Amino acid sequence: MSTAPMTPKAVKTNRIGLQVLDYRGGKTTLCAGCGHNAISERILEAFYEMGVQPERVMKMSGIGCSSKSPAYFMSRSFSFNSVHGRMPSVATGALLANKTMRSLGVSGDGDTASIGVGQFVHLLRRNVPMIYIVEDNGVYGLTKGQFSATADVGSTLQTGVVNELPAIDICALAIQLGATFVGRAFSGDKKQLSAMLKAAIAHRGTVLLDVISPCVTFNDHEGSTKSYKYMQEHDEEICEVDFVPSFDDITVDYDHDTTLDVPMHDGSRLRLRKLREDYVPSNRAQALNLLMEGHDSGEVLTGVFYIDTQKQDFTELLNMVDEPLATLAAERVRPGREVLTALMQIYS
Numbered sequence: 001m002s003t004a005p006m007t008p009k010a011v012k013t014n015r016i017g018l019q020v021l022d023y024r025g026g027k028t029t030l031c032a033g034c035g036h037n038a039i040s041e042r043i044l045e046a047f048y049e050m051g052v053q054p055e056r057v058m059k060m061s062g063i064g065c066s067s068k069s070p071a072y073f074m075s076r077s078f079s080f081n082s083v084h085g086r087m088p089s090v091a092t093g094a095l096l097a098n099k100t101m102r103s104l105g106v107s108g109d110g111d112t113a114s115i116g117v118g119q120f121v122h123l124l125r126r127n128v129p130m131i132y133i134v135e136d137n138g139v140y141g142l143t144k145g146q147f148s149a150t151a152d153v154g155s156t157l158q159t160g161v162v163n164e165l166p167a168i169d170i171c172a173l174a175i176q177l178g179a180t181f182v183g184r185a186f187s188g189d190k191k192q193l194s195a196m197l198k199a200a201i202a203h204r205g206t207v208l209l210d211v212i213s214p215c216v217t218f219n220d221h222e223g224s225t226k227s228y229k230y231m232q233e234h235d236e237e238i239c240e241v242d243f244v245p246s247f248d249d250i251t252v253d254y255d256h257d258t259t260l261d262v263p264m265h266d267g268s269r270l271r272l273r274k275l276r277e278d279y280v281p282s283n284r285a286q287a288l289n290l291l292m293e294g295h296d297s298g299e300v301l302t303g304v305f306y307i308d309t310q311k312q313d314f315t316e317l318l319n320m321v322d323e324p325l326a327t328l329a330a331e332r333v334r335p336g337r338e339v340l341t342a343l344m345q346i347y348s
């Protein structure tokens with residue numbers, strides 16, 4: 001029998017020396033097979049692969065099964081579980097107070113498009129620099145499966161009740177109101193969702209990702225348009241999404257007629273291979289048209305619909321200072337009587 005000591009296996013780390021374990025969270029309490037669990041996995045992998053320091057991230061959410069999920073990844077990050085539908089205002093305030101943090105919002109279709117739609121629209125029009133993920137299952141999972149505002153007309157509940165109200169298309173809303181990175185993915189498509197999340201981390205401005213995420217307990221039956229089966233049969237990718245990070249700059253030859261390379265702020269590139277001739281992700285009107293056509297044909301279009309890397313984000317628009325407000329020296333936050341008098345003279 002050999003007595004040679006075993007060499008310890010090298011532990012894989014990312015570019016800041018952390019292991020994937022450093023990005024894990026608590027054990028999930030969601031149902032086995034819930035799409036939200038797959039999204040949590042993709043999120044933690046994307047932050048690990050991009051080498052983002054977990055302590056530099058704030059995870060924001062509202063109320064719902066989806067909004068519980070930030071507890072199941074990146075437990076070293078900051079986290080705020082707000083009131084139902086009120087995450088956008090809390091997230092906006094937190095970012096204004098400290099724009100050095102990366103903000104990740106996780107919400108549900110009910111939290112965002114039903115009770116929270118009044119807050120959500122203002123986040124979009126402000127281009128608040130954050131990633132906002134809607135884990136979209138078409139129902140209020142946490143309260144036992146009532147239709148949400150993203151349920152399609154004609155889809156049915158398990159009880160046979162038919163939805164007669166038109167769905168809010170979260171992506172169309174986001175494009176129309178000013179979000180600067182808008183895409184739809186399916187929780188079951190690992191490759192597509194991972195690439196979109198990594199590109200989202202590299203973007204500056206509001207990223208809205210509508211991720212179809214089946215609720216296996218209340219909305220995975222025949223008659224649902226948010227079930228695994230429906231997505232497997234009706235998911236139509238408009239582009240193949242790939243992401244080339246700046247720190248991993250591999251030059252690959254590609255066909256410029258079919259592939260678009262979008263440069264991101266940090267030097268990385270979002271690489272989109274067109275699967276449709278009419279696909280132009282920089283044209284809002286065309287993106288909206290595409291989404292409307294998708295509704296008419298009953299297909300669920302996925303991919304990046306719209307991207308604008310030039311628009312000012314909300315912190316730039318407000319000319320916010322770079323430092324966290326809590327660390328500003330007293331003389332900068334209390335400019336004194338002379339400054340106030342001079343200011344008042346401007347208005348007199």
Ligand SMILES: Cc1ncc(C[n+]2csc(CCOP(=O)(O)OP(=O)(O)O)c2C)c(N)n1
Nearest residue numbers: 064065066084108109110111139140141142
């Ligand atoms: C002000 C308020 N109204 C209603 C509720 C009850 N409620 C909790 S979660 C929820 C819906 C959640 O649906 P969604 O955001 O789609 O998340 P899911 O559970 O489907 O992931 C509702 C109506 C609440 N908690 N607070």
Ligand code: SF4
Nearest residue numbers: 031034065141215216
């Ligand atoms: S009820 Fe639905 S949304 Fe909630 S954890 Fe279970 S499968 Fe997921």
Ligand SMILES: [Mg+2]
Nearest residue numbers: 108109137139
């Ligand atoms: Mg839901």
